[in-house]
Amino acid sequence: MKRRDFVKKIGVGGLVAGAVFTAGCSKQDEAVSKNTAVKKENVHKWKMVTTWPKNFPVLGTSANNLAEVITKMSGGRIQVKVYGSKELVPAFEVFDAVSRGTAEMGHGSAYYWKGKNEAIQFFSTVPFGLTAQEMNGWLYHGGGLKIWEEVYAQYNLVPAPAGNTGVQMGGWFNKEINSLDDLKGLKMRIPGLGGEVFKRAGGTPVNLPGGELYTALQTGALDATEWVGPYNDLAFGFHKVAKYYYYPGWHEPGTTLEAIINKDAFELLSDDLKEIVRTACKMVNQDMLSEYTARNNAALVTLVNEHKVQLRVFPDDVLRKLRNISDEVVAELAVKDATAKRIYSSFKIYREQVNAWHEISEKAFMRARALK
Amino acid sequence: MKRRDFVKKIGVGGLVAGAVFTAGCSKQDEAVSKNTAVKKENVHKWKMVTTWPKNFPVLGTSANNLAEVITKMSGGRIQVKVYGSKELVPAFEVFDAVSRGTAEMGHGSAYYWKGKNEAIQFFSTVPFGLTAQEMNGWLYHGGGLKIWEEVYAQYNLVPAPAGNTGVQMGGWFNKEINSLDDLKGLKMRIPGLGGEVFKRAGGTPVNLPGGELYTALQTGALDATEWVGPYNDLAFGFHKVAKYYYYPGWHEPGTTLEAIINKDAFELLSDDLKEIVRTACKMVNQDMLSEYTARNNAALVTLVNEHKVQLRVFPDDVLRKLRNISDEVVAELAVKDATAKRIYSSFKIYREQVNAWHEISEKAFMRARALK
Numbered sequence: 001m002k003r004r005d006f007v008k009k010i011g012v013g014g015l016v017a018g019a020v021f022t023a024g025c026s027k028q029d030e031a032v033s034k035n036t037a038v039k040k041e042n043v044h045k046w047k048m049v050t051t052w053p054k055n056f057p058v059l060g061t062s063a064n065n066l067a068e069v070i071t072k073m074s075g076g077r078i079q080v081k082v083y084g085s086k087e088l089v090p091a092f093e094v095f096d097a098v099s100r101g102t103a104e105m106g107h108g109s110a111y112y113w114k115g116k117n118e119a120i121q122f123f124s125t126v127p128f129g130l131t132a133q134e135m136n137g138w139l140y141h142g143g144g145l146k147i148w149e150e151v152y153a154q155y156n157l158v159p160a161p162a163g164n165t166g167v168q169m170g171g172w173f174n175k176e177i178n179s180l181d182d183l184k185g186l187k188m189r190i191p192g193l194g195g196e197v198f199k200r201a202g203g204t205p206v207n208l209p210g211g212e213l214y215t216a217l218q219t220g221a222l223d224a225t226e227w228v229g230p231y232n233d234l235a236f237g238f239h240k241v242a243k244y245y246y247y248p249g250w251h252e253p254g255t256t257l258e259a260i261i262n263k264d265a266f267e268l269l270s271d272d273l274k275e276i277v278r279t280a281c282k283m284v285n286q287d288m289l290s291e292y293t294a295r296n297n298a299a300l301v302t303l304v305n306e307h308k309v310q311l312r313v314f315p316d317d318v319l320r321k322l323r324n325i326s327d328e329v330v331a332e333l334a335v336k337d338a339t340a341k342r343i344y345s346s347f348k349i350y351r352e353q354v355n356a357w358h359e360i361s362e363k364a365f366m367r368a369r370a371l372k
Numbered sequence: 373m374k375r376r377d378f379v380k381k382i383g384v385g386g387l388v389a390g391a392v393f394t395a396g397c398s399k400q401d402e403a404v405s406k407n408t409a410v411k412k413e414n415v416h417k418w419k420m421v422t423t424w425p426k427n428f429p430v431l432g433t434s435a436n437n438l439a440e441v442i443t444k445m446s447g448g449r450i451q452v453k454v455y456g457s458k459e460l461v462p463a464f465e466v467f468d469a470v471s472r473g474t475a476e477m478g479h480g481s482a483y484y485w486k487g488k489n490e491a492i493q494f495f496s497t498v499p500f501g502l503t504a505q506e507m508n509g510w511l512y513h514g515g516g517l518k519i520w521e522e523v524y525a526q527y528n529l530v531p532a533p534a535g536n537t538g539v540q541m542g543g544w545f546n547k548e549i550n551s552l553d554d555l556k557g558l559k560m561r562i563p564g565l566g567g568e569v570f571k572r573a574g575g576t577p578v579n580l581p582g583g584e585l586y587t588a589l590q591t592g593a594l595d596a597t598e599w600v601g602p603y604n605d606l607a608f609g610f611h612k613v614a615k616y617y618y619y620p621g622w623h624e625p626g627t628t629l630e631a632i633i634n635k636d637a638f639e640l641l642s643d644d645l646k647e648i649v650r651t652a653c654k655m656v657n658q659d660m661l662s663e664y665t666a667r668n669n670a671a672l673v674t675l676v677n678e679h680k681v682q683l684r685v686f687p688d689d690v691l692r693k694l695r696n697i698s699d700e701v702v703a704e705l706a707v708k709d710a711t712a713k714r715i716y717s718s719f720k721i722y723r724e725q726v727n728a729w730h731e732i733s734e735k736a737f738m739r740a741r742a743l744k
Contacts, residue, residue, distance in 0.1 A: 069651055073445060075644035128741045131734060133505055133538070136658065137665030166505070167733035229733070248732045250740055272447035276648070279441055279655045286508065286658035293509030294722070297729035313732075319740045350666070355741075357669035360620045360685075361539035361601070362503060363738040366730065368622055368691045369500045 044078045044269065049098065051091035051108035053211045054084025057235050058291050059228070059257070062163050063107040066259060066284040073276045078269070080105060091209035095260065099155045104265040107162060109257050110148075111192030112207075116155065118333055119340035122347055123148050123159070125255040127194050127326035129347075132164040132254035132289050133362070134354045139256070140282075142350040147343055156263045160281035163257030163288035166296075170247035170314065171226030172217075172238050177247065177314060180321050188224035189213055193333070194251025197325045210236070217241040226251070229292060230299035239307040246309050250322055257288065416450045416641065421470065423463040423480035425583040426456025429607050430667075431600070431629070434535050434660040435479040438631060441652045446645055452477060463581035467632065471527045476637040479534060481629050483564035484579075488527065490705055491712035494719055495520050495531070497627040499566050499698035501719075504536040504626035504661050505734070506726045511628070512654075514722040519715055528635045532653035535629030535660035538668075542619035542686065543598030544589075544610050549619065549686060552693050560596035561585055565705070566623025569697045582608070589613040598623070601664060602671035611679040618681045622694055629660065 048067055052060040060082075067080035085091035088103060095113040098106040111124035123144070130138060138144040139161050152159040171190065177183060184202035195205030208216055210232075216222045218241050226249070227233050238244065259281045266274065303309040314322075334344035420439055424432040432454075439452035457463035460475060467485040470478040483496035495516070502510060510516040511533050524531040543562065549555060556574035567577030580588060582604075588594045590613050598621070599605050610616065631653045638646065675681040686694075706716035 069647065072647040073644055073651055075642075131737065133661065133665055136662040140659060140662040141666035167737045169733075230729075248736050250737065253737050253741070270447075272445055275441065275444040279445060279651055282655045282658060283651045286654060287512060289505065290508040290512040293505055293726060293729075294513035296733070297725035300729060300732075311732075313736070314740075316740075316743055320743055323741065323743070353669035354665060357602075357665075357672060358738065359742070360683075361541075361668070363735070363742075364620050364685070365503065365539045365622065365625050366735040366738075368686075368688075369625070369695065369727075370731070370735075371688055371692055371695070 042077055044104075044265070044273070046078060046080045046104035046265065047088065047102075048080050048082045048105040048107060049088050049094045049103040050082060050106065051085055051094050051112055051209060054082075054087060056084075056210070057232060058288060058295075059163070059210075059232070060084065062257075062284050062288040062291070065287065066107065066162060066280055069280045069283060070277055073280065074273055078273060078277070082107075085209055085211055091211070095155070095157075098260045098262050099157055101156075101262050101264060104262045106260045107257065108260075109255060110159075114192065117151070117339055118336060119343050120148075120151060121192050121333075122343045123256060123258065124192055125194075125252045126330060126347070127197050127251045128253065128323045129330075130254050130351060130354065131358075131362075132166045132256075134351075134358065135164065135254045135256050136161065136285070137354060138347065138350045142354075143346045144343075144350070147346055151339055151343070152260065153263065158261040158263055158266045160259045160261070160278060161256050161285040162259035162281045163285055164292075165228050165252070165255045165257070166289055166292050167229075168249045168252040168255060169226065169229045169233065170249040170251065171224055172233070172244040172246055173224045174242060174244065176245050176312060177318060179315070180318055186223045187221070188226070189216065189222055190224075190226050190251060192252070193326070193329055194226075196329045197251065197322060200325050200329065201322065214238065214241070229296045230303055231292060231295040234299040234303055239303055239309050244309060245312045246303065247312055247314055250314070250319060250326075256285075259284075414449055416476075416637070416645070418450060418452045418476035418637065419460065419474075420452050420454045420477040420479060421457075421460050421466045421475040422454060422478065423457055423466050423484055423581060426454075426459060428456075428582065429604060430660060430663050431535070431582075431604070432456065434629070434656050434663070437659065438479065438534060438652055438656040441655060442649055445648045445652065450641070450645060450649070454479075457581055457583055463583070467527070467529075470632045470634050471529055473528075473634050473636060476634045478632040479629065480632075481627060482531075486564065489523070489711055490708060491715050492520075492523060493564050493705075494715045495628060495630065496564055497566075497624045498702060498719070499569050499623045500625065500695045501702075502626050502723060502726065503730075503734075504538045504628075506723075506730065507536065507626045507628050508533065508657070509726060510719065510722045514726075515718045516715075516722070519718055523711055523715070524632065525635065530633040530635055530638045532631045532633070532650060533628050533657040534631035534653045535657055536664075537600050537624070537627045537629070538661055538664050539601075540621045540624040540627060541598060541601050541605065542621040542623065543596055544605070544616040544618055545596045546614060546616065548617050548684060549690060551687070552690055558595045559593070560598070561588065561594055562596075562598050562623065564624070565698070565701055566598075568701045569623065569694060572697050572701065573694065586610065586613070601668045602675055603664060603667040606671040606675055611675055611681050616681060617684045618675065619684055619686055622686070622691060622698075628657075631656075 050063045067082050070078050070080050089097045094106040094108045097103050109124045111121040114121050148159050186203045189208050190198050190205045191207045198205045213225050422435045439454050442450050461469045466478040466480045469475050481496045483493040486493050520531050558575045561580050562570050562577045563579045570577045585597050
């Protein structure tokens, strides 16, 4: 709760593009000083560039956590310094920066670099696709990560899942959405495949880094935006810009954040350090989801009760139509090239299986516990 | 898939109590040999005792994985040797063995030692309680693990979540369950709080280690059993004992497996090795859930299509009644002593919040993607 209190104290006016969150600073210096036995010549000094404002709650602090745990587990043999977006490179240049070795490591999400190959968006999230738990099953035990590694190797990168938001909120709209027609003409920040679906529904999708959203709403450059969920959306203070309707999500059901590591830098590590980096990424992949899961509801209550945000749900008919468009978008992407075909083939088989299983397990259970 | 194929080849007759699964052997020796620079006097040689048959799919192999990752990340400075149930101590004596230092580490689940304090069952799972994702939120970011650590410190143990099964199946029954009356008189293996609920519904709960279930069904000592889910249940071959009805679950919605570490052994570790042990546990906590998520459906399809297992669902009225009894059982446990009060208070506040959040996120999404 401390972080949110902090954010509140800054006041939303301070949360402009590239804003620096200073709560939750890295403790890596402390960890390093405890391991004075480490010889300087054996230390790997790494820079981690990120797509988040420095120390942004959960997204940025999870990147800090990843850096700290690598430093601690390695006894200071790897020291990772984290940079917020724009500190070294702009958010959407993180991929290239790590690819060419300007930084050894990066933290972001695959759909931010869809310009490289649209198919890599499958490694972030797919509208009406997989939940966080399902994504992790696919990536770690369904063949997903293996393909991802092969695709990113072409860019001199080692990828690792390193965070998940869970089901994201559908976003903030300056009017109620009662039919698909209500989306027409809206200018909305919505990245990835969700953005393409929104476009075909008649809207104008825009992709902006999180740090630029508040200003874009304030200046009227956007009519609507999605970001993550209540905890992060409250931190950015979107509710202060105008009267908004806030909707549950469909477009990002379990967005995977990624760590990317420059392949040359990774290959320089000894086997134990490689295992440390991989395991730290797996750890933070779970930890971020756990933090969102624990914090979102209190933030939602604050938004609704204190700030009088209007919580709405999309009518079933709107959801059905968005899902049909999503199916089209995904099917078209799936045949674009050999990489897309390969990823989609793995994803599709897995999705059918896990959906069937979760119908009688996770979903059936959540239904049972709420039976009136 | 290899492991299941292996299990099939053994044939179910071989899967008696204490059966040794030999697939997926530990690779720790290999990891150690690569780090010949580690001085022998600096090596922590640990034994990990477990409640599972040696190398049992997912449960046992995750314990192996935990041991391997600790060994690899530490460059062989910690070497963990895994023992199946009965190899060093029987399954339900793991807690005491690690507490007194017979082994440095253990792998099981808190409800197996409810005799110590019934309230520790909250750290496994609660009927109609939290899903895996929700449990992780409570433990890591909702205060749950902090309390757990304090409670286990009294037994000279450091606990860590180290695996989750996701929603477990409700079990195998030798007749259809159409009303609560159909549970009356049934002798069923069902551990933890679910067992107490089952008892109040008129059944006779029995707690047996997994390795003894097949024989108990075969000899007629049990009328029904639950174990984990399709992947594990298929491995044990319950479908071969008799014609069974197989039901989705309510009693173990996200069972947390635990690693326990002898506190004296833990305190001997340097800071980097402590961080390595903690992080490895977090990693395997996620990894086990991912493996179950990826594998359960194929096993379910095999059970239903090949082995003609009859998949049924409990009528809503049965679920409602079981939930009411569960609420009673949990409420009574919650006031038993100061420890129970403290755990329950944390659990209850968290559960209300996370349930509210997941109604509009995880659950609403799973509903939306399945809309006809």
